[in-house]
Amino acid sequence: MVFLHMRFPGGKTKAVTLSYDDGVSSDLRLAELADKYGVKCAFNINSGLVPDEPGGGKLTYAQIKEHLLGRGHEVAVHGELHRAPGAFPTLIGLRDALNCREQLEKNLGVMIRGMAYPNSGITRFTGGSDYAAVRDYLGSIGVVYARSLGADNDSFRLPEDWFRWIPTAHHGNPDAPRWAREFAELRVNERYGDDRWPRLFYLWGHSYEFDRDGNWDLLEELLGVLGGLPDAWYATGIAIWSYVTAFRSLVFSADASFVYNPTLQELWFETDEKLYSVRPGETVTISG
């Protein structure tokens, strides 16, 4: 075994995910379009800003349940009151995230473990906290990933630090359509061994921006390129976290001639250009 690369479910070499903020009513249109192109989205909600009655531009819990969760999308923490962790003392940021998680779970009846930082997030620390404190308290309240911002790029990498998960691009980044095409055209299985690592395209924004800028066609253009790729897995942020975390639990024998899957998910990898899958509880021999 010279090269070992994770593969997504089904042996796919790429994953695509979306992350949209603030729980606004135009999320309904976004969720419909995501469905049309077979793409999954995390909708990042402020639990303290969800109205009791429809109207007023924000979604109610009933709408979130029916139209977002009901279509297989994710709901994630965005702070009870949309506070940037870097702009507040540690305890205030902790409470904003914890209250949000607790209230979303109570009102929606599902486990919530993802997050997108509100406002300036962790891009600057002016309120008496620091990154180590934020990462620690998020972990201690059961948040497992948090989307950060400010470094759009076309590396298509999975995060090394789940609490500083940098997306590929905001949909309004002028490079986004070109990067989407690059991603779609990339043939991971035709690359040289060391370069056959799995790729991710992670798009983010606010759906109200499409109304404001009159450019829903931009979203359709991007989803038209990113959707329906035979080598891509379409998953929410939490599904990607869950899969990659499970993958890292694979147990290899000392000489890597067999591998054991102690998790509850079927896991896929490629080694020396051969694809393997290991079902839960199974031990598989690696040939060659």
Ligand SMILES: [Zn+2]
């Ligand atoms: Zn926001």
